[in-house]
Amino acid sequence: MGAASVGLLAAKILYRLASAYSPTGSEEEAARVLVYEATRLGLEAMVDCVGNVYVSNTSREPLVGLVGHIDTVEGYIEPVMLGDTVTGRGVVDAKGSIAAMLVALTLLDKSCPAMLLALVGEEGDSRGARHVVREGLVPPYVIVGEPTGSTRIAVGYHGGFKATIKCTSSGGHPANPEGSALDLLLELVQEARKNLQGMGSQLNITVLHAGESPRKLPREAQAIVDVRIAPGNSTGLAVDELRRLALERGCKASLLGEPTEPIRVKPQDPVPRALARALLVQGVRPVYTVKRGTSDMNLLAPHAKSIAAYGPGDPRLSHTDHEEVGLWELALAVETYRAAVEYLCKSLEQSEWKGLRGFYM
Numbered sequence: 001m002g003a004a005s006v007g008l009l010a011a012k013i014l015y016r017l018a019s020a021y022s023p024t025g026s027e028e029e030a031a032r033v034l035v036y037e038a039t040r041l042g043l044e045a046m047v048d049c050v051g052n053v054y055v056s057n058t059s060r061e062p063l064v065g066l067v068g069h070i071d072t073v074e075g076y077i078e079p080v081m082l083g084d085t086v087t088g089r090g091v092v093d094a095k096g097s098i099a100a101m102l103v104a105l106t107l108l109d110k111s112c113p114a115m116l117l118a119l120v121g122e123e124g125d126s127r128g129a130r131h132v133v134r135e136g137l138v139p140p141y142v143i144v145g146e147p148t149g150s151t152r153i154a155v156g157y158h159g160g161f162k163a164t165i166k167c168t169s170s171g172g173h174p175a176n177p178e179g180s181a182l183d184l185l186l187e188l189v190q191e192a193r194k195n196l197q198g199m200g201s202q203l204n205i206t207v208l209h210a211g212e213s214p215r216k217l218p219r220e221a222q223a224i225v226d227v228r229i230a231p232g233n234s235t236g237l238a239v240d241e242l243r244r245l246a247l248e249r250g251c252k253a254s255l256l257g258e259p260t261e262p263i264r265v266k267p268q269d270p271v272p273r274a275l276a277r278a279l280l281v282q283g284v285r286p287v288y289t290v291k292r293g294t295s296d297m298n299l300l301a302p303h304a305k306s307i308a309a310y311g312p313g314d315p316r317l318s319h320t321d322h323e324e325v326g327l328w329e330l331a332l333a334v335e336t337y338r339a340a341v342e343y344l345c346k347s348l349e350q351s352e353w354k355g356l357r358g359f360y361m
Contacts, residue, residue, distance in 0.1 A: 007331030014099035018079035018088040024071040024124035050131045053118040062115035065139030066101040069122030084327045092313035092323040097145025104337035112345035129296040138303040147313035154309035156264030156290035159229040167251040171219035181221040182210040200233035231264035263301045272308040278339035
């Protein structure tokens with residue numbers, strides 16, 4: 001199958017996946033589409049108790065896992081396949097990777113046991129990844145499908161957490177120089193941003209609520225903040241610092257979910273090396289990068305022997321209304337996944353999959 005045919009097949013699958021709107025928590029229809037497409041291509045597929053989809057090219061235990069996520073952020077955008085481009089919600093983050101991984105799985109030699117894991121909840125609480133970890137089902141070698149700009153290999157991700165900050169005050173007349181809960185909250189956020197930056201972290205407000213009347217100062221103010229933590233820095237210290245600053249001002253800071261630890265792997269590890277080699281043989285010079293966001297790679301990394309992320313699409317388009325992926329990007333990703341998995345299978349000892357527990361199929 002030539003590159004053009006491969007790209008077109010992946011694009012058609014991507015279009016159908018993007019047509020199934022799947023915001024976090026509502027991934028069922030997209031899962032059904034993926035299972036249908038996998039079965040149509042002659043692969044075995046199943047859905048687990050939390051909604052994750054598993055697709056295998058063989059009944060043997062997988063040596064390599066191609067891991068993506070089936071959920072998207074909110075806001076349906078009707079997909080369009082026009083010329084050499086597919087647009088729509090989730091085509092970049094991260095259904096383009098899933099479509100390319102599915103096609104790559106069909107091209108792999110049966111002697112190379114691999115599996116596609118399309119996880120749920122990545123844009124939320126990562127319940128899909130947490131389930132796989134909890135059940136001990138993380139494959140030894142993992143390629144995470146996330147948009148990296150096609151030529152980049154992500155060897156690290158920031159960690160982070162979300163928190164609610166709530167401040168209260170006396171409120172009162174707008175002429176009162178003191179008494180605004182909103183001013184109190186904004187001053188807290190400004191100091192927290194400065195202090196956390198010195199600790200390798202970045203803080204941004206994502207949601208803000210304050211005020212009940214244009215004639216009164218806010219008596220209550222509440223913000224949801226997103227904190228990103230660079231590899232090599234402590235999530236726990238950042239949480240403690242935010243709580244300390246809130247306590248000093250009589251405010252309260254509460255975590256929303258569990259913090260995610262930052263992760264960074266060595267470029268010379270097996271998976272990043274295999275991805276780099278797969279790009280080089282296609283005439284593409286790979287670039288290693290550390291992404292500012294978080295992904296399921298943060299959770300899976302401690303349980304895999306080697307891991308890295310790669311996928312089609314410009315990551316700057318993630319979560320925007322302008323997601324688009326070109327057929328050439330999909331074709332490049334298909335071949336990169338295929339070649340990387342086969343390189344891993346050939347370069348690793350046969351003993352790698354001796355004694356592995358029974359998997360999904």
